[in-house]
Amino acid sequence: xxxxxxxxxxxxxxxxxxxxxxxxxxxxxxxxxxxxxxxxxxxxxxxxxxxxxxxxxxxxxxxxxxxxxxxxxxxxxxxxxxxxxxxxxxxxxxxxxxxxxxxxxxxxxxxxxxxxxxxxxxxxxxxxxxxxxxxxxxxxxxxxxxxxxxxxxxxxxxxxxxxxxxxxxxxxxxxxxxxxxxxxxxxxxxxxxxxxxxxxxxxxxxxxxxxxxxxxxxxx
Amino acid sequence: xxxxxxxxxxxxxxxxxxxxxxxxxxxxxxxxxxxxxxxxxxxxxxxxxxxxxxxxxxxxxxxxxxxxxxxxxxxxxxxxxxxxxxxxxxxxxxxxxxxxxxxxxxxxxxxxxxxxxxxxxxxxxxxxxxxxxxxxxxxxxxxxxxxxxxxxxxxxxxxxxxxxxxxxxxxxxxxxxxxxxxxxxxxxxxxxxxxxxxxxxxxxxxxxxxxxxxxxxxxxxxxxxxxxxxxxxxxxxxxxxxxxxxxxxxxxxxxxxxxxxxxxxxxxxxxxxxxxxxxxxxxxxxxxxxxxxxxxxxxxxxxxxxxxxxxxxxxxxxxxxxxxxxxxxxxxxxxxxxxxxxxxxxxxxxxxxxxxxxxxxxxxxxxxxxxxxxxxxxxxxxxxxxxxxxxxxxxxxxxxxxxxxxxxxxxxxxxxxxxxxxxxxxxxxxxxxxxxxxxxxxxxxxxxxxxxxxxxxxxxxxxxxxxxxxxxxxxxxxxxxxxxxxxx
Numbered sequence: 001x002x003x004x005x006x007x008x009x010x011x012x013x014x015x016x017x018x019x020x021x022x023x024x025x026x027x028x029x030x031x032x033x034x035x036x037x038x039x040x041x042x043x044x045x046x047x048x049x050x051x052x053x054x055x056x057x058x059x060x061x062x063x064x065x066x067x068x069x070x071x072x073x074x075x076x077x078x079x080x081x082x083x084x085x086x087x088x089x090x091x092x093x094x095x096x097x098x099x100x101x102x103x104x105x106x107x108x109x110x111x112x113x114x115x116x117x118x119x120x121x122x123x124x125x126x127x128x129x130x131x132x133x134x135x136x137x138x139x140x141x142x143x144x145x146x147x148x149x150x151x152x153x154x155x156x157x158x159x160x161x162x163x164x165x166x167x168x169x170x171x172x173x174x175x176x177x178x179x180x181x182x183x184x185x186x187x188x189x190x191x192x193x194x195x196x197x198x199x200x201x202x203x204x205x206x207x208x209x210x211x212x213x214x215x216x217x218x219x220x
Numbered sequence: 221x222x223x224x225x226x227x228x229x230x231x232x233x234x235x236x237x238x239x240x241x242x243x244x245x246x247x248x249x250x251x252x253x254x255x256x257x258x259x260x261x262x263x264x265x266x267x268x269x270x271x272x273x274x275x276x277x278x279x280x281x282x283x284x285x286x287x288x289x290x291x292x293x294x295x296x297x298x299x300x301x302x303x304x305x306x307x308x309x310x311x312x313x314x315x316x317x318x319x320x321x322x323x324x325x326x327x328x329x330x331x332x333x334x335x336x337x338x339x340x341x342x343x344x345x346x347x348x349x350x351x352x353x354x355x356x357x358x359x360x361x362x363x364x365x366x367x368x369x370x371x372x373x374x375x376x377x378x379x380x381x382x383x384x385x386x387x388x389x390x391x392x393x394x395x396x397x398x399x400x401x402x403x404x405x406x407x408x409x410x411x412x413x414x415x416x417x418x419x420x421x422x423x424x425x426x427x428x429x430x431x432x433x434x435x436x437x438x439x440x441x442x443x444x445x446x447x448x449x450x451x452x453x454x455x456x457x458x459x460x461x462x463x464x465x466x467x468x469x470x471x472x473x474x475x476x477x478x479x480x481x482x483x484x485x486x487x488x489x490x491x492x493x494x495x496x497x498x499x500x501x502x503x504x505x506x507x508x509x510x511x512x513x514x515x516x517x518x519x520x521x522x523x524x525x526x527x528x529x530x531x532x533x534x535x536x537x538x539x540x541x542x543x544x545x546x547x548x549x550x551x552x553x554x555x556x557x558x559x560x561x562x563x564x565x566x567x568x569x570x571x572x573x574x575x576x577x578x579x580x581x582x583x584x585x586x587x588x589x590x591x592x593x594x595x596x597x598x599x600x601x602x603x604x605x606x607x608x609x610x611x612x613x614x615x616x617x618x619x620x621x622x623x624x625x626x627x628x629x630x631x632x633x634x635x636x637x638x639x640x641x642x643x644x645x646x647x648x649x650x651x652x653x654x655x656x657x658x659x660x661x662x663x664x665x666x667x668x669x670x671x672x673x674x675x676x677x678x679x680x681x682x683x684x685x686x687x688x689x690x691x692x693x694x695x696x697x698x699x700x701x702x703x704x705x706x707x708x
Contacts, residue, residue, distance in 0.1 A: 114437065115437075117433070118431070118433045118434050118437055126405065130402075130405065134398070137394075137395075137398060141391065144387075144391065150383075153387060157387070157390060157391070157394075160391070160394055161394060164394055164397050164398055164401070167398060167401050168397075168401050171401050171404055171405050171408070172408070172413060173408065173413030173414050173417075174401065174404050174418075175353060175414055175415040175417075175418055176351075176353035176354070176357075176415075176418065179353070179357060180353065180356070180357065180397065183357050183360055183361075186364070187360065187364065187390060190364060190367075190386070191386065191387075191390070194382075194383060194386060
């Protein structure tokens with residue numbers, strides 16, 4: 001493997017981290033879904049690149065899943081849902097964006113600090129990919145924690161899952177990657193259908209998870 | 221490097237049996253319209269799986285790169301198929317009533333039965349998997365099927381519980397996958413690329429050569445990931461809702477089986493970490509989380525109004541005890557952990573069986589609306605009393621034996637921890653007996669209609685627990701000790 005191969009792999013992984021930060025400060029749902037589509041698109045590119053440099057044709061399947069399912073179908077489905085629920089203009093109340101961004105930066109620093117020394121003996125392409133993948137995973141978690149809206153939580157989960165896919169494809173020769181990405185796609189499909197069901201039942205006026213808590217009423 | 225042993229399955233392979241029977245049954249049940257036939261078939265399929273699991277005691281196939289059976293997981297497989305079988309028997313009488321009162325439609329039941337078998341398939345696959353990737357996929361499958369069943373009543377509460385379970389469970393298994401990838405990364409330089417580096421038997425053979433720092437960070441992710449599914453505090457938030465809002469047979473298998481499957485995955489990785497001398501000792505982490513869960517759940521038990529929710533918190537408490545015992549480790553600690561796990565599964569599912577019938581009679585799960593059960597429904601009431609006495613850790617039941625073992629081994633090694641541990645036990649003990657007094661004795665409250673209960677599963681479970689409390693057969697003890705030695 002040559003220098004340029006690494007550089008492109010790292011550039012794509014770095015792009016993913018950057019897009020994760022973009023998600024953190026999107027308070028409107030539609031732009032957030034656009035960023036999600038871009039996130040999945042970059043992941044597809046990155047996986048395809050790994051397939052090329054590792055000479056592992058099965059990874060192209062994972063790339064194709066990322067492209068078709070995560071970059072096109074899911075964002076479109078979520079977008080339609082947002083329109084049907086009429087929450088496209090809503091601005092989410094998140095606590096201070098500045099603080100969230102700072103926390104995101106701290107998480108990236110943490111994952112670099114933790115992973116780089118650990119993987120010092122591994123090949124450089126694996127080393128930095130894993131560190132960047134962990135950053136994406138942690139920012140995804142941060143997003144899920146700071147958002148109240150179910151759609152943005154799903155977006156957070158999907159970006160987290162993209163980070164895991166990045167790590168799995170970066171770990172050279174890892175078996176079952178395709179199977180695992182299929183399993184994850186099933187999971188995401190279920191989540192999306194789940195949100196859809198909430199709406200179909202029309203038992204909640206909003207998909208704000210806070211409102212779900214109230215639905216329980218005086219049970220406890 | 222020892223090569224992966226591949227065996228051709230002959231036409232009768234019990235391991236394939238415990239996987240294929242539930243899978244085929246799920247497909248048939250999805251197509252069968254009549255609920256009576258389905259409930260019957262559900263019982264038959266579960267019984268056949270149990271039969272296959274029992275033959276594993278006498279003869280077991282050698283491990284290959286996907287599946288294996290060893291002394292450790294056979295305990296879990298037997299427990300899993302046994303409780304799967306008794307729960308299917310309980311479920312048959314339970315759902316008939318749900319259909320009568322119109323909480324479920326025949327279509328729902330078709331779905332429910334198919335999912336029940338699919339869940340058993342997922343759990344059995346997770347237990348026999350010799351591949352950490354396959355194990356992960358199986359745990360995910362089992363989670364998904366239970367999510368669908370928790371939400372089956374379609375009430376806002378049930379949907380909320382399912383959603384919460386789903387999101388938290390997904391984050392948990394995502395973190396577990398990250399940990400799994402890190403284990404592969406640690407193994408790759410030693411074992412080489414490809415499938416071999418995910419085969420558990422290979423991993424354990426070569427664990428001493430792995431990079432310890434990678435293993436450490438992997439274990440943290442696995443602990444958080446699978447720990448969420450075990451229901452350890454502070455990752456437990458999904459557990460009480462999922463237990464309270466789903467159908468009771470599902471509460472029974474969630475507590476009795478699914479938590480064990482997640483725990484099994486965690487213990488497999490604990491063995492792996494323990495095999496590498498320079499990696500962190502997993503003990504203190506497990507002890508910390510275990511004690512936290514025990515004490516937290518102990519306090520939470522006092523505030524519960526819903527009977528299923530209360531026993532869900534009791535499951536968190538017991539998972540805390542079990543994880544604490546495995547964290548203490550040593551021959552006695554591991555033995556106590558295994559015993560406690562077995563006893564908890566049997567007792568807790570028996571309790572959920574009785575609670576299911578009780579809440580059907582009373583038409584509610586609120587404890588304030590039920591009372592004097594031993595007067596109005598003597599058999600049901602006394603079975604509940606026996607179950608709660610057992611789960612609270614009183615002699616002569618088996619839970620007492622295992623908790624006593626945990627306390628003695630802890631006292632011998634870390635007296636301070638033992639004091640904290642006993643405080644947690646007493647806390648939970650007090651809460652359970654306080655509630656039991658209201659529900660089982662005193663004046664009769666709520667409807668006193670007749671109950672169409674299946675007592676056999678409850679009695680079977682509780683008598684096993686009772687026998688284990690009085691006399692443990694020496695071969696069983698020897699076996700548990702052997703497994704405890706494996707756990708290191």
